[in-house]
Amino acid sequence: MSKPSLPEGVRDFSPEQVFKRNYLFDTIKDVFLKYGFLPIETPSMEKLSTLTGKYGEEGDRLLFKILNNGDFLAKANKEALIDMNSGKLVSSIADRGLRYDLTVPFARYVVMHQNDIAFPFKRFQIQPVWRADRAQRGRYREFYQCDVDVIGSESLMCEAELVRIYDEVFHKLGLNVVIKVNNRKILEGIAESVGAKAKFTDMTIAIDKLDKVGEEGVEKELLGRGFDAASVVKIMSVLGTKSLTELKDYLKNSEIGQKGIRELEDFHSYLDSSPLSNVVAFDITLARGLNYYTGCIFEVQSKDATMGSIGGGGRYDDLTGVFGMKGVSGVGVSLGAERIFDIMEELGKFPKAVKGQAELIFLAFDAESHKFAFTVVTALRKAGIRADIYPEAAKMQKQMTYANRRGFAYAAIIGENERLQGKIALKNMESGEQLLLSVDELIQKFKHYK
Amino acid sequence: MSKPSLPEGVRDFSPEQVFKRNYLFDTIKDVFLKYGFLPIETPSMEKLSTLTGKYGEEGDRLLFKILNNGDFLAKANKEALIDMNSGKLVSSIADRGLRYDLTVPFARYVVMHQNDIAFPFKRFQIQPVWRADRAQRGRYREFYQCDVDVIGSESLMCEAELVRIYDEVFHKLGLNVVIKVNNRKILEGIAESVGAKAKFTDMTIAIDKLDKVGEEGVEKELLGRGFDAASVVKIMSVLGTKSLTELKDYLKNSEIGQKGIRELEDFHSYLDSSPLSNVVAFDITLARGLNYYTGCIFEVQSKDATMGSIGGGGRYDDLTGVFGMKGVSGVGVSLGAERIFDIMEELGKFPKAVKGQAELIFLAFDAESHKFAFTVVTALRKAGIRADIYPEAAKMQKQMTYANRRGFAYAAIIGENERLQGKIALKNMESGEQLLLSVDELIQKFKHYK
Numbered sequence: 001m002s003k004p005s006l007p008e009g010v011r012d013f014s015p016e017q018v019f020k021r022n023y024l025f026d027t028i029k030d031v032f033l034k035y036g037f038l039p040i041e042t043p044s045m046e047k048l049s050t051l052t053g054k055y056g057e058e059g060d061r062l063l064f065k066i067l068n069n070g071d072f073l074a075k076a077n078k079e080a081l082i083d084m085n086s087g088k089l090v091s092s093i094a095d096r097g098l099r100y101d102l103t104v105p106f107a108r109y110v111v112m113h114q115n116d117i118a119f120p121f122k123r124f125q126i127q128p129v130w131r132a133d134r135a136q137r138g139r140y141r142e143f144y145q146c147d148v149d150v151i152g153s154e155s156l157m158c159e160a161e162l163v164r165i166y167d168e169v170f171h172k173l174g175l176n177v178v179i180k181v182n183n184r185k186i187l188e189g190i191a192e193s194v195g196a197k198a199k200f201t202d203m204t205i206a207i208d209k210l211d212k213v214g215e216e217g218v219e220k221e222l223l224g225r226g227f228d229a230a231s232v233v234k235i236m237s238v239l240g241t242k243s244l245t246e247l248k249d250y251l252k253n254s255e256i257g258q259k260g261i262r263e264l265e266d267f268h269s270y271l272d273s274s275p276l277s278n279v280v281a282f283d284i285t286l287a288r289g290l291n292y293y294t295g296c297i298f299e300v301q302s303k304d305a306t307m308g309s310i311g312g313g314g315r316y317d318d319l320t321g322v323f324g325m326k327g328v329s330g331v332g333v334s335l336g337a338e339r340i341f342d343i344m345e346e347l348g349k350f351p352k353a354v355k356g357q358a359e360l361i362f363l364a365f366d367a368e369s370h371k372f373a374f375t376v377v378t379a380l381r382k383a384g385i386r387a388d389i390y391p392e393a394a395k396m397q398k399q400m401t402y403a404n405r406r407g408f409a410y411a412a413i414i415g416e417n418e419r420l421q422g423k424i425a426l427k428n429m430e431s432g433e434q435l436l437l438s439v440d441e442l443i444q445k446f447k448h449y450k
Numbered sequence: 451m452s453k454p455s456l457p458e459g460v461r462d463f464s465p466e467q468v469f470k471r472n473y474l475f476d477t478i479k480d481v482f483l484k485y486g487f488l489p490i491e492t493p494s495m496e497k498l499s500t501l502t503g504k505y506g507e508e509g510d511r512l513l514f515k516i517l518n519n520g521d522f523l524a525k526a527n528k529e530a531l532i533d534m535n536s537g538k539l540v541s542s543i544a545d546r547g548l549r550y551d552l553t554v555p556f557a558r559y560v561v562m563h564q565n566d567i568a569f570p571f572k573r574f575q576i577q578p579v580w581r582a583d584r585a586q587r588g589r590y591r592e593f594y595q596c597d598v599d600v601i602g603s604e605s606l607m608c609e610a611e612l613v614r615i616y617d618e619v620f621h622k623l624g625l626n627v628v629i630k631v632n633n634r635k636i637l638e639g640i641a642e643s644v645g646a647k648a649k650f651t652d653m654t655i656a657i658d659k660l661d662k663v664g665e666e667g668v669e670k671e672l673l674g675r676g677f678d679a680a681s682v683v684k685i686m687s688v689l690g691t692k693s694l695t696e697l698k699d700y701l702k703n704s705e706i707g708q709k710g711i712r713e714l715e716d717f718h719s720y721l722d723s724s725p726l727s728n729v730v731a732f733d734i735t736l737a738r739g740l741n742y743y744t745g746c747i748f749e750v751q752s753k754d755a756t757m758g759s760i761g762g763g764g765r766y767d768d769l770t771g772v773f774g775m776k777g778v779s780g781v782g783v784s785l786g787a788e789r790i791f792d793i794m795e796e797l798g799k800f801p802k803a804v805k806g807q808a809e810l811i812f813l814a815f816d817a818e819s820h821k822f823a824f825t826v827v828t829a830l831r832k833a834g835i836r837a838d839i840y841p842e843a844a845k846m847q848k849q850m851t852y853a854n855r856r857g858f859a860y861a862a863i864i865g866e867n868e869r870l871q872g873k874i875a876l877k878n879m880e881s882g883e884q885l886l887l888s889v890d891e892l893i894q895k896f897k898h899y900k
Contacts, residue, residue, distance in 0.1 A: 003561070003562075003773070003774060004497075004499075004500050004558040004561055004562060004773045005497065005562070006493060006496070006497070006562075007493070007495055007496065007497055007545070007546045010493035010494070010495055011493060012490065012491070012492050012493065012559055012562070012563065013490060013491040013492075014490060014563070014566065015488035015489055015490060015573070018488075018489040018490060018491055019489070022489075033806050033807070033808070033836055034808075034831050034834070034835070034836045034837070035831065035838070036807075036808050036811070036836070036837065036838025036839070038465035038468075038807060039465055039468040039469070039472075039806075040462065040463060040464060040465060040468060041462070041463040041468055042462050042463075043456060043457070043460035043461060043462065043592050044460075044494065044548075044578065044580070044592055045457055045460055045514075045580075045592065046456070046457065047454075047455065047456070047457055049454075050454050061519070061520075062519075064495075064516050064517075064519070065516070065517040066514050066515070066516055066517070066548075067514075067515040067516070067517050067540065067543070067544050069511070069512075069514070069582040070511075070536070071536045071537075072536050073534045073535070073536040073539065074534075074536070081531065084523045084524075085523070086520070086521045086522050086523040086524070087521075089523065090517065093517070094517050095457070096457045098494075098516075108454040109462055111453070111454055112453075112454060112455070112456075112462070113462065113464070116464065118852055118855040118856050120840075120841055122838070123465070128494065130494070130495075132519040142493050142494055142495070150841065153841040153842060154842075155841040155842040157820070157824055157839070157841045157842065158841050160824070161839075161841075164828065164831075168831075269821060270821060270824050273821065273824060273825040273828065274825055274828045274829070274832070323453070323454045324453065356483050356489075357483070357486075357488060358483070358484075358486050361486070370607070371719060371720060371723065374607055374610070374720050374723060375723040375724055378614065378723065378724045379724070381484050381485065381614075381618075382724070384484070385484070386483055386484045386486070387484070387486065388485070388486025388572070389486070389607070389611075390570075391570055391600065391603040391605035391607045391608050391611075392603060392604075392605040392607070402568055405568040406568050
């Protein structure tokens with residue numbers, strides 16, 4: 001057959017990449033666990049009835065659908081077949097789809113396991129998702145998401161805890177970030193203050209574009225979306241507000257706006273009790289696209305790299321309503337693991353020691369010595385030390401080339417001389433320095449490489 | 451919408467299950483790394499052209515196929531549509547499928563990345579695979595495989611290393627196993643010795659059934675497959691052979707048979723140089739179904755639980771030939787992670803401490819105290835200690851019930867009294883014992899729970 005290749009938009013990961021990715025995921029996971037969050041995992045495939053209609057029309061289009069097994073045409077929609085209508089045919093030949101995000105499966109999980117869960121439920125989930133998006137640099141069709149949520153509590157302490165998680169994760173990864181904070185109730189208050197409560201969504205869509213189109217652009221957008229000139233002036237002035245105190249006065253007549261301010265104050269009363277490593281900044285222009293956020297919202301931006309947001313989230317009032325379980329409020333954030341990985345690569349933030357590979361390889365140059373080398377490497381492994389061995393007594397040159405190419409820090413060399421003394425010549429591959437050691441001495445030297 | 455549910459054959463994993471599964475995978479992974487094996491990961495979806503024809507007709511049927519996105523009918527095979535022939539239609543509307551095992555993707559990986567790989571290449575891979583098999587107890591449509599292979603070396607040391615990995619993994623997991631060993635060349639030698647080289651596959655299929663159908667059954671099967679009575683007697687007598695020495699004599703006229711014996715001797719000269727925790731037993735009736743094995747073959751059986759094999763593998767001469775890269779010999783084994791998990795559950799082999807959950811939860815009973823509790827839990831987390839906190843100052847009864855249900859070992863209780871003294875009442879949830887501690891004392895006490 002011809003040369004094999006991969007489908008568009010998916011990737012192989014080499015050992016070095018796997019080590020780095022695991023370092024990233026493990027760092028995140030350790031912080032989640034430290035804050036009392038628990039892992040769950042959901043299957044890669046869900047019923048299409050669970051997934052469809054949850055991500056908008058665009059999302060439905062980007063779902064990967066799995067063809068029913070066996071004679072799938074037997075139950076196919078005949079009319080759709082005759083019309084050659086792919087869109088109409090799908091649901092009759094595909095019952096399942098691949099996970100598109102971690103939020104909908106989480107909601108389904110909560111509804112299905114509600115009797116086994118002790119609420120408040122603090123869960124995290126680090127798993128791949130699949131989207132049939134146009135593949136391009138930095139955008140893949142299979143990629144990991146990292147989500148962390150608390151559901152079943154309205155306490156603003158949860159928001160503070162999640163921001164502390166952001167702060168600690170990025171600090172541990174060696175990245176400087178700004179964690180932007182706002183509250184959707186404040187945005188609702190602004191809409192209310194210009195008598196345009198019904199146009200709340202229109203307003204947030206316009207505001208959301210400030211970064212991209214500037215003040216004039218937002219003004220134009222607001223006018224285009226039917227706000228009158230006086231309202232636009234008022235909205236634009238409030239977007240200049242930098243402090244909650246200023247805002248309080250502005251929103252004094254909006255109950256919902258006042259509530260939003262109180263929530264942020266409550267959040268800060270928890271958050272500010274101990275110092276943070278990164279900046280947490282109130283940003284009244286932060287809107288977050290998703291309509292289901294109802295309280296505090298967050299977004300994380302790297303200070304060292306030009307890249308979209310590398311994290312975001314917020315409070316929602318109704319996670320599971322779509323599956324018939326009402327009144328489950330929660331708050332959650334996610335980490336953009338793939339983007340964070342790219343930034344860390346770009347800035348060289350992965351520690352050198354992230355390699356999980358052994359530091360030491362045994363090389364032996366005759367059949368006898370090779371068997372002796374195998375007993376020694378077995379002894380080291382019994383002592384818990386990671387060690388490799390070249391599998392045959394090949395020529396020295398060949399083995400040394402291999403050891404160099406693989407990047408081992410040390411080679412334990414055994415020829416006839418060493419074997420007859422029951423010793424090992426340990427060579428530092430960088431400095432070239434060589435020591436003659438007994439097995440016990442070798443074990444002592446490498447015990448810390450466990 | 452109605453109550454959500456999962457597709458047949460796939461599972462959610464609760465926090466407790468995730469902790470246990472990770473304990474299992476991490477134990478295996480640590481051993482792999484200790485022996486110098488490196489992780490790779492391949493994508494969930496492969497081109498169907500990569501997958502089809504590699505697993506037999508049955509396998510092709512069990513592949514999950516992904517429907518092409520967009521207007522997939524536009525390129526559909528018109529004839530197949532008119533005939534309503536699902537089998538013929540598939541390849542025109544589905545270009546991709548889900549990974550069915552880890553071997554074919556590994557072969558593809560090696561061919562695609564051959565210039566970046568230093569051979570011999572020792573790789574492991576722990577990832578889910580998908581098969582549209584009939585779901586039943588213990589058999590799932592999404593399940594993990596753990597594969598470990600060395601390719602690019604013919605040294606029998608590799609076989610010894612893999613058996614040592616089996617030995618160490620099962621020892622670490624607390625399971626007693628028998629590791630059965632045979633060599634396909636010996637089976638070929640037996641076929642040769644009765645002048646039935648061409649019937650080698652028929653013979654192995656018959657022998658493979660010994661466990662299930664007994665000696666008489668095998669005799670019948672051999673006769674049915676065209677072996678004459680004299681040959682059957684000869685084959686049955688050799689199956690009673692327990693030692694290599696006996697066998698040597700029997701196979702003295704078969705070159706391939708002699709080679710198989712020498713390979714096993716060479717393998718043992720490596721393996722036996724240090725003691726093992728489990729039994730490694732020569733089993734001449736071990737055949738392994740797959741035709742691509744050409745040398746040593748292995749199978750692992752639990753001694754404590756009735757269960758099929760929980761591991762198996764062997765040497766193959768041509769992993770990548772199907773993708774145009776000839777002459778890549780290797781040896782690999784796999785661990786039946788899902789079955790091992792079930793046995794460990796059944797025998798209670800998961801350590802209690804496998805829970806990655808915090809041992810300690812903070813409970814506070816008024817708003818002030820709750821904020822104080824949050825500063826204390828933040829201090830503990832800064833010291834690297836896993837600790838949880840109930841998110842609001844709810845009634846004591848409610849919080850204690852929650853702490854009990856979640857299974858925390860300790861509760862750090864803060865009411866007005868404690869707060870005014872700047873102290874924490876630490877309650878042992880099992881014994882009921884209570885201590886009044888300062889923040890520093892609390893940190894000292896839990897430092898080891900990192």
